[in-house]
Amino acid sequence: MISKNIVFFMKIFCCTILLVSCSSTPKNRISEDENDIELLESDHITLQIGDTFTIKLPHNGSIGNSDCWINEGKCPSVKEQRLWYVSSPKEKEGCIGCGGSIYWTFKAVSKGTDTIKIKNCMTGRKQKSCSAYQEDSLAYKEELKYAPRKYDKAIVVRVIH
Numbered sequence: 001m002i003s004k005n006i007v008f009f010m011k012i013f014c015c016t017i018l019l020v021s022c023s024s025t026p027k028n029r030i031s032e033d034e035n036d037i038e039l040l041e042s043d044h045i046t047l048q049i050g051d052t053f054t055i056k057l058p059h060n061g062s063i064g065n066s067d068c069w070i071n072e073g074k075c076p077s078v079k080e081q082r083l084w085y086v087s088s089p090k091e092k093e094g095c096i097g098c099g100g101s102i103y104w105t106f107k108a109v110s111k112g113t114d115t116i117k118i119k120n121c122m123t124g125r126k127q128k129s130c131s132a133y134q135e136d137s138l139a140y141k142e143e144l145k146y147a148p149r150k151y152d153k154a155i156v157v158r159v160i161h
Contacts, residue, residue, distance in 0.1 A: 037103065044156040047108040052081055054106075055155065057118070059085060060099030064124030067102060070117050070151060071135045077112035077159040081105040108159040117151040119143070 040053045047053065057067050069080065082105040090098040106116065121133040121143055132139045144150070 039103075040155070043154060044158070046158045046160060048161050049108050049110065049159060052105050052107045055104050055153075057102050057104070057153065058099065059102040060097065061085075061124075062097040062099070064122060065120050066123040066130055067104075067118050067152075068121045068123070068130035068133045070119045070121075070130075070133055070140060071115070073134060075114035075116055075157070077108060077110050077114045078106045078116065078157050079109050081107040106157070108157070111159050111161065113156065113158045116155045116157060118153040118155075119149070119151045120147070122146070 037054055037056075040055050045053055059067060069075075072080070083102060085100060085102050087100040088095075088098050091100050104118075117135065119133065119140075121128075121130065121139075123130060123133070126132075126139065128139055133143060134140060
């Protein structure tokens, strides 16, 4: 009989293979040259309504975690515009588990000041989506027992006019 741990790791391995083998459509791909993307370098920004900004985070989906916007429902001044993944050079060469980067673009939609909080959550291991890890949820509170940081990245966004 196969143990639950072996089955779990087999599922993660198969999902990783599927993710690596899938090709993105052109609208979901970006230039491999980071110089073509203006990234937010600080943890705070002031925008006008309609402006966008992009952040970059390291990501390795093979460990079963996802970067989740844990207070999405509490940030009315910004909306997620786009989220996409770019493989690292080693991953492109076939290295399973080498990871890459996610790029996340946000758009200012209404006047106000909010803090976008992002936490690396155990979505794969717990078979839950990021929506299950909203800041006051039971899944989020359980996650804090294993990963006690309330969030991994916070960006203060001030939207004017």
